[in-house]
Amino acid sequence: MAEICYEVVTDACPSSVYESTPAHSRRRPRFQTVMHEDWEKNCKRSKQEALATRYSSIPRSSREDFSDQNVDVSSPRYGVSSVCGRRREMEDAVAIHPSFSSPKNSEFPQHYFGVYDGHGCSHVAARCRERLHKLVQEELSSDMEDEEEWKTTMERSFTRMDKEVVSWGDSVVTANCKCDLQTPACDSVGSTAVVSVITPDKIVVANCGDSRAVLCRNGKPVPLSTDHKPDRPDELDRIEGAGGRVIYWDCPRVLGVLAMSRAIGDNYLKPYVSCEPEVTITDRRDDDCLILASDGLWDVVSNETACSVARMCLRGGGRRQDNEDPAISDKACTEASVLLTKLALARNSSDNVSVVVIDLRR
Amino acid sequence: MEMIGGDDTDTEMYGALVTAQSLRLRHLHHCRENQCTSVLVKYIQAPVHLVWSLVRRFDQPQKYKPFISRCTVNGDPEIGCLREVNVKSGLPATTSTERLEQLDDEEHILGINIIGGDHRLKNYSSILTVHPEMIDGRSGTMVMESFVVDVPQGNTKDDTCYFVESLIKCNLKSLACVSERLAAQDITNSIATFCNASNGYREKNHTETNL
Numbered sequence: 001m002a003e004i005c006y007e008v009v010t011d012a013c014p015s016s017v018y019e020s021t022p023a024h025s026r027r028r029p030r031f032q033t034v035m036h037e038d039w040e041k042n043c044k045r046s047k048q049e050a051l052a053t054r055y056s057s058i059p060r061s062s063r064e065d066f067s068d069q070n071v072d073v074s075s076p077r078y079g080v081s082s083v084c085g086r087r088r089e090m091e092d093a094v095a096i097h098p099s100f101s102s103p104k105n106s107e108f109p110q111h112y113f114g115v116y117d118g119h120g121c122s123h124v125a126a127r128c129r130e131r132l133h134k135l136v137q138e139e140l141s142s143d144m145e146d147e148e149e150w151k152t153t154m155e156r157s158f159t160r161m162d163k164e165v166v167s168w169g170d171s172v173v174t175a176n177c178k179c180d181l182q183t184p185a186c187d188s189v190g191s192t193a194v195v196s197v198i199t200p201d202k203i204v205v206a207n208c209g210d211s212r213a214v215l216c217r218n219g220k221p222v223p224l225s226t227d228h229k230p231d232r233p234d235e236l237d238r239i240e241g242a243g244g245r246v247i248y249w250d251c252p253r254v255l256g257v258l259a260m261s262r263a264i265g266d267n268y269l270k271p272y273v274s275c276e277p278e279v280t281i282t283d284r285r286d287d288d289c290l291i292l293a294s295d296g297l298w299d300v301v302s303n304e305t306a307c308s309v310a311r312m313c314l315r316g317g318g319r320r321q322d323n324e325d326p327a328i329s330d331k332a333c334t335e336a337s338v339l340l341t342k343l344a345l346a347r348n349s350s351d352n353v354s355v356v357v358i359d360l361r362r
Numbered sequence: 363m364e365m366i367g368g369d370d371t372d373t374e375m376y377g378a379l380v381t382a383q384s385l386r387l388r389h390l391h392h393c394r395e396n397q398c399t400s401v402l403v404k405y406i407q408a409p410v411h412l413v414w415s416l417v418r419r420f421d422q423p424q425k426y427k428p429f430i431s432r433c434t435v436n437g438d439p440e441i442g443c444l445r446e447v448n449v450k451s452g453l454p455a456t457t458s459t460e461r462l463e464q465l466d467d468e469e470h471i472l473g474i475n476i477i478g479g480d481h482r483l484k485n486y487s488s489i490l491t492v493h494p495e496m497i498d499g500r501s502g503t504m505v506m507e508s509f510v511v512d513v514p515q516g517n518t519k520d521d522t523c524y525f526v527e528s529l530i531k532c533n534l535k536s537l538a539c540v541s542e543r544l545a546a547q548d549i550t551n552s553i554a555t556f557c558n559a560s561n562g563y564r565e566k567n568h569t570e571t572n573l
Contacts, residue, residue: 091451119452120429188428188450188532247521249454249482249514256525258452268428268532 075099076111076198077359079334081341085296085353091118092294092354093129093191101137101197111198112136115211115354117294119258120189124165124265128191135160136197150197151279154206158193158264162275165189165265190258190265193277194225194292198358201284206277210260210295214303215360216288219311221303224280224290228262230254235261244272287360289314289333296351297344309343310336310357333357389489391510397485398519400527401508404534408541410494412548413503414470416541417490420445420462426537429453429529441465447479455481464489483526484512503541505534 076098084090093116099109112133118125135157192209205213207225215222228235231252239246239254239261247256254261254272266273289310297306313336314329336357344353393399406413416426420439424430432448439445439462447458457479464473470493476486488509495504507530513522 087451089451120450121431190452245524247517247525249517249525251454253454255528256454256521257528259454268535 077329077333078113079330079332079337079357080355081334081337082354083341083345083352085345086348086350087352089122090352091122091125091191092116092296092352093118093122093125094354094356095129095133096356097133100133101140111358112195113198113290113292113356113358114193114195115292115294115356116191116193116264117209117211117296117352117354118189118191119263120266124189125191127165128161128193128264131164132157132161132193132195136195147281150204150281154195154204154277154279158206158208158275158277161193162264166267188266188268190263190273192260192294193264195277196224196290196292196358198290198360203282203284203287203290203360204279205282206279208262208264208275208277210298212293212295212298214291214293214306215282216291216307216310217285219288219307221307222282223303224282226278227295227298228260228278230259230261232261238274239272242271284360286362289336289360290358291340292356292358293340294352294354296349296353297340297355299351300344300347300349301340305343306340309339313339313357314359314361329359329361333359389491389506389508391487391489391508393510397510397512398523398526399508399510400523401506402527402530402534404505404507404538405495405497406503406505406538406541407497407500408503408538408545409501410470410492410503412545413505413537413541414467414492416537416544417472417492417505418465418467420465420472420474423447426540427533428536429532439465444477449481455479455483457481458483463487482514484514486511486526505537507534 078096080094080096082092082094095112095114095116097112100112101110114128114132116125116128116132136153139153139156139160192207192211194205194207194209194211194213196206196213197204203215203224205224207213208228210227210229211225212227213224215224226232229252230236230239230246231248236246244254245256246252246254249256251259253259254269258266258269258273260273262274262276264275288307291306291310293306313332334357337355340355340357341353344355389401391399419425420443421433421435423433423445429450430447431450433445435443435445437443441462441464443462445460445462447460449455449458458476458481459478461475461477462473463475464471466472470491472490474488474490476483486509488507490505490507493504493506495502509526509530511522511526513519
């Protein structure tokens, strides 16, 4: 397996998984007072993180959101891997914002994770990476959100994000975007969005499109999102009720064109392709981890397999050892995400692959 | 046959006559048993020469077609030459190889056949024509595009027509947006030119007064 993985990765995109980039300086602030030993540990962890985050740069604002609390206690453990794979262009984007929101009167921050799989071009997914977490932050209104409030918050955020990418006047196209057209009325670019906000007692997932969030609980997968495929019975009813049509071309497609029934953007396919997210809220228990990934992974790796790989990397999924070095947990998450990416490429995934693994052990 | 736009009654009546005539003369396709065919019409508020300048660019269809990311033509665009088209992600195709069958700058006729690529449209042939048309009192354009294509195994004629029509509608809608935006720019440039000329006139007058 290792040899096969290595060969495939080399052929597909050799530098993307192994090449290290100095992205760590934007992830966590350096504490100048740390002793030499701690400094070395931070460096190793940063390099390990940089290894897997080549294609998922995190904006500086994440540092502004950073909590001043003891990072070893409140900071989430996670790993990211995001690769181009066999596609010509990289159109996936990943956004991670630890402590992006701190409800008043609470000592525990909330953490944001998002995976966006673009199609048609990369600029809608890039825009989601830059903006969607800020919209969620703005829409969060109360200290202790109940289920309905979370749904409203997410639905409003996704709707605002969709309007932003549709109205060209307000947004600036990313410099590396190659769109010749840029015509507001004929926008045929879109993105999935699977977003998770993790609080001390709950996991909130909002999904729009065919990326996916899967919780690993006692080694078993618990889907926290459902893929928005056009032939899902309720989606098919909604599309046809709106006057659209689903044609099975090489797979079920809205108007024969788009293989998902919900997305951010894709203005030309509205109202058939909706930007309304499906929101799930799950109480936390003794969970192993949460996996967010694009369909480049899920098309070729089952929920069960992904959970097994992640759990194995987190060493059996037991309760985290007292005083376990946070660097160890981060490394395990990164290894899990990289291994899942390699597995997807080995199984001939034909798409970009983006994987986020979040350690939920307490 | 479907007509898109053309809400104005007079325009619609006149357009119908031109449409019928153009159909008989220019949009003939030999349609076999296992094929489907259709024609679409789009009214655009931009002059015919501007619209034609966009559609006749066999080497740069991405200028107005939203689903194309890149196009490569070997040599000069002339009858019989081929273009290799890269299709954007998310669509049921990645490449398309297309041949230029007809390019008439007098009659404004563009004919293209798809001869290969990674998609399910076999024996696809299309004809696109543009015609001058008065729209809301200004000179505009009526665009007609017709096609014939094999019905792929597993799909119905209705499925196939619906799918191809969806693609063509997107292309024509985008063509309208690009043309109308360029037409608006032309008007703006004309106004700017007029202002400059007016300034020149005043300067000249001033000089004469001094003399």
